[in-house]
Amino acid sequence: MAELTLPQNSKVQKGKEYPLENECENKKGFSIYRWSPDDDENPRTDYFEIDLSKCGPMVLDAIIKIKNEIDPTLTFRRSCREGICGSCAMNIDGVNTLACTKSIDDVKGDIRINPLPHQPVVKDLVPDLTNFYEQHKSVQPWLKTKTDQPEKEWYQSKEDREKVDGMYECIMCACCSTSCPSYWWSPDKYLGPAALLQANRWIKDSRDEFKEERLDELDDAFKVYSCRTIMNCAKSCPKGLSPAKAIADIKKELATRK
């Protein structure tokens, strides 16, 4: 059954405020979720103000600035700062996205930043994605074949290669899965948009010879069919992909195969 509210230890309280000392023209406020395992406090929301004329254009620039200049304990994942590693996925202004590709100017007023929704929190904006990675592993996202290894490589025509367009670009940032209410309510049974997109990527791969077995594995009341086409996944994907479409493709394969 869906738990619509947060458990007692997860209720978010009002936190500290770090206003700018001098008024400036390009002031921007950031309300950021904080939680640390080192004390027994509930999570809280801290409020930071920064001068945008001394900051880069992206939300990631802003939180790095806050970490460097205001509160060095602010914790988040980041690496490539160009939308390819998927580390800085978080909930910004109510929608999951990558902090490094989200422009500060896109948000009017203060910017609310939370960790990816409905996940155990390791610290501040860092969620524990163990379950997410386990599910990815469970769809066996690698090439599986029955025929003998060819002498050179496994060939694929241009046309066949195009069949995995819109899926191979996935960077596994978890924005889609953690945006999905179905995934929130049954993270143990429903595989979630990201894992299913990956599953479909291998189902559609012309070189893979385990299509039927892959479909058998997915043919379950919850793994695929918990998708209600709410469309949060496609709307939040920072790479512009559509896990919803991939899931519909899997359902179609399941319904039409003999």
Place this chain on the structure above:
Amino acid sequence: MANKNKIDTIERPMSPHLQVYKISFTMMMSMMHRVSGFVLYLGSFLFLAWYISIFFGQESYNFVNQLFSFSIIKFALFLFTWVFFHHLFGGIRHFIWDFGLGFDLNSVEWLARLTALFSFLSASLLWLL
């Protein structure tokens, strides 16, 4: 202060979800589809009451009809027809999706709008006739 750095033993908070996620129109429509399905189930008892009243003869039939003509109950019946059409058109929307069509973000938005619009129009039309 206890050392809680062992990942497995810490009681971790759950990050906020419904509390912070921006509610989109398609999210609303999905909820409405679920709710309307449930209301349809409840509303079918009204029809049952109507049929059963026929079984008990003219008098009880008139009584139920009278009950249904109260404006507040009439309004509830109107809502029920709206819910009926909402679920019907929502079903058609899902049927289109089952063919793997209409998944780009524009179509998704339009399908949702059309479902809302047509459900309201159909319900109104039925009551005007």
